[in-house]
Each structure stands twice: as C-alpha cells, then as structure tokens.
Amino acid sequence: MKILLVEDNEELADNVVRYLDQVGILCETAITHYEAEDKLLSYTYDCVLLDLMLPDGDGLDLLNWIKSKANSPNVLIISAKNSLDDKIKGLDQGADDYLAKPFHLSELLARLKAIYRRSKLEGSDELKLGEISVQFNTFQAFVNGNLLDLTKKEYDLLIFLITNKNRVLGKQAIAQHLWGDYTDDLANFDFVYQHMKNLRKKICEAGGRDYLKTVYGIGYKFEENPS
Amino acid sequence: MKILLVEDNEELADNVVRYLDQVGILCETAITHYEAEDKLLSYTYDCVLLDLMLPDGDGLDLLNWIKSKANSPNVLIISAKNSLDDKIKGLDQGADDYLAKPFHLSELLARLKAIYRRSKLEGSDELKLGEISVQFNTFQAFVNGNLLDLTKKEYDLLIFLITNKNRVLGKQAIAQHLWGDYTDDLANFDFVYQHMKNLRKKICEAGGRDYLKTVYGIGYKFEENPS
DNA sequence: GTTCCAACTTCAGAATTCCTTCAGAGTATT
C-alpha cells in the first residue's frame, strides 16, 4: 500500500511516515497544496491523508479537486477542526473518513486499513483470482493452495499487479509505486525485471500458469486468463 | 485465553488488563470501533469485551458485524446503559452475556470463564497444537510432554504466536501486544529478537521442531507444520 | 534497608537474506 500524506507539521509527518514504514506501508509527504497536486498528477496512490489546514489554501478545495479526477484515490481527512460542521462538509465532498487531531497512530492505521479493505476488497480480507489468492492479514499468497514464499517486494508487486489486472503497467509506474519518489525520471528501471522474474519463477514452481505477461516496449500486465 | 477489550476509558481499560493479566488472561485493547475492527481482522481472540458506548459509532453495529463473521468470538457486553431495553437488544443480536457498569473485576472474570467454558465444552483450559501444549491455569507449556521452563514474556509470546498460527506477525504487533502501546515511542523493537531466540532455544532443547519461522523484512510466524 | 538473583533490555559485531547493478545473451519488432 502506498499513500500520500499532506501535512505541514513536519514533526507529525515524520512520526507518521516512520510508523507506517514499520508496518510495511509506503508513505510520501507533501507540505503544501501545490506539492500535493503535483504529486497526485505524477504518481498513483492508494490513499491520501489530507490535513485540511494547509498553509496555502483551503483543504476542501484540494479535496474537491482530488475527487473530481477519474480513478481518484481514497481520502482520509485529518484536521484539528473538530467541529461537526467541517466533518460533514468533508464527508459531503467525497472524503472516505475523518480523523480529528490529535490522534493515536494505531487509530490512523486502523482507519487506513479499513478504507483500503473497503475499496479494494469489498469487505473481505482476502483477494481471489483464479488459482491465485492473497491474504492481506497474514501477508501470504497462494497458488492452488500452495503457499508462495514471497519476499516483501515480491508480495507488494503481486498485489499491485493483481489490483490492476488486465491493465498494462509501465516499468516506471511499477517502480514509482513500489519504491516511491524517483528524482531522476530517466533512471534505469532494470531492477523491476529482477523482481518480476523471481515472482514469475515462484508462481510457476507452485504450479500456477503464466499470469505475468510482458507487453513489449510498454511494460507488464497481470492476465486473469492466460492462454 | 486471549480477549479483546473495546473501551475508550483508558483508566478502566488499564485496570481490567492488569487484573486479567494476573490470572493468565492475555488482554488487548482497542479504543475505537475502527481499531477493534482492524484487530479482529488481523488477530484471533477467544472473547470480545465490548463497551456499547463507543466514541465513533453505535456499539450494536460492531456487535452485529462481529457476529456475522464466520468463527466469530464470544461477546460480553459491558455498558453503562443499564436499561432492560439495551440488554435485550444486545443479547438479541448475539451477545453471549451482559455486564452493567460499574462492575467488580471478579464478576467480570467469573462471567468470562463461564462464557469460555460454555463455548469450549468442558472448559478445557488447555491448548494443543501438534507436539506443543499449553495449560492456562498452571501457566505451563509442554513439548511432547516435556515441561518448558518459560519466563512470563516467553509464555505470553508463545501464546500470542500459537493463537495466531500460520499468520505473519510484525515486530511492532508483537511488541504492542506484549508490552502495551508504543505508538508514540518509535523506538526499535530489537528486544523482541531476544525473547524469540530464547523461546526457540527452549522449544528446540525440549525436542520440538522449528515452529518459529522468520519472515525476512516483515516479522515472524508460528508454523503449524514446519518443514 | 540491603543483598542477591533472575529476568529483561541494550549494544556491537557476525551472519544471513535480500536488493540492485552489470554485462552478455536472447527475443520481438521494424
């Protein structure tokens, strides 16, 4: 899971990032309205943690803009504005949940997971797709019931591919989603091949079909029904 | 026995946890609806102590959700709402018992045990899993009948791992479970290794197989059938 | 109050596993 934290309090942001990192959630930060907009245009996120009190504008505008996009990520509002009014406004404009500052980090995590479950899995904690199934709460993936012994990157990659099944994903998009910011856009993304290779090998060894198809010159896609 | 206490009054929660700890019952807490939902999805519990007056929603909804799950744990409602109406509603929706605040801790324990006995038929205070067995009432663990001389932390760790067998548990989750909330303290959790090491050593010395598997980069899991 | 001992925690280095890079071989496209 990869999220964007829009928050100008750097100390708070730091704590959140470190905490989420420990439970395996990739978290990037933006300290202004503009930076958030820029990143949202450049990369994809599963969820946006949005502080309504931004230094350069009303957070509700940003929320509105996010939700007007196609394929918009989930939005979890965090704000010191604890009034019922703001809460209603936020949820009205499409926010998925609301969390008042100050909050416990464990509470933030719980709500993040809840939103994620709701959007990707429709309430279930398991993702099934033909021979392959992924259990989110146990960090385990199976092929025909055989446990796949995946590393963290392979596991993340598999989930990213499955949740975007039948869609071609560029190497760059994959790299950005799994590793976060890359200042150099012209960087070499060869390392993606390695993980793709390892994942293919493990799925194959467990008796699965060849789900991970290469699209020459563009990238890769997870085929729901490989030939 | 392992239970989840859903209660936003931290002082009360603290008292309950400490009291139950003394009689060998492992008790985790959640202070909101979301946190409870998350923990119920991530870990397994024998019983849920549910305060109906949650800060973020009606407790009856949560109760309903718990009981709609397969293999749902028992639920003991605790609430200041002492009216007959609420009691009936709660029991109607599947709660196993009802306790009005304020209550004596000894009464809570008595009802917990009663529920546990009823559900397990014969009230076996023992947990068996292949070569390993744990007796809750005597705080003892065995491997093939050989007594394991465990310290309290090792004992707690073993129970936490066994009740969540075949599930990967992050260092953070383990630390949080055995030492309470570390949410704001972003220290490293190296000390978990030590207890894991000691537990492994003792199980191994008693002739047990290597149940405690390391999952690199994520955490540990108890494998029911280690290779 | 003091002493002692077991349990818990911290620390630094060793060992292990994983990630990334690289060069060369293989394959698809034009």
Add this chain to the structure above:
DNA sequence: AATACTCTGAAGGAATTCTGAAGTTGGAAC
C-alpha cells in the same frame, strides 16, 4: 538483418536478523 527491448546469472552492496555479552531493572529473602 538491424535495432531496441527483455531476460538471465552472477556479484557486490545494503538491509535485516542473529548472537553473545554486558548493563539495568525489579522482586524475593534476609
């Protein structure tokens, strides 16, 4: 056939985990 892209295996580097020892804490016995 030429070009661009993809795949493979090996090796170095980075990160994580393991280990043994030392330091700290807390409770029991005196």
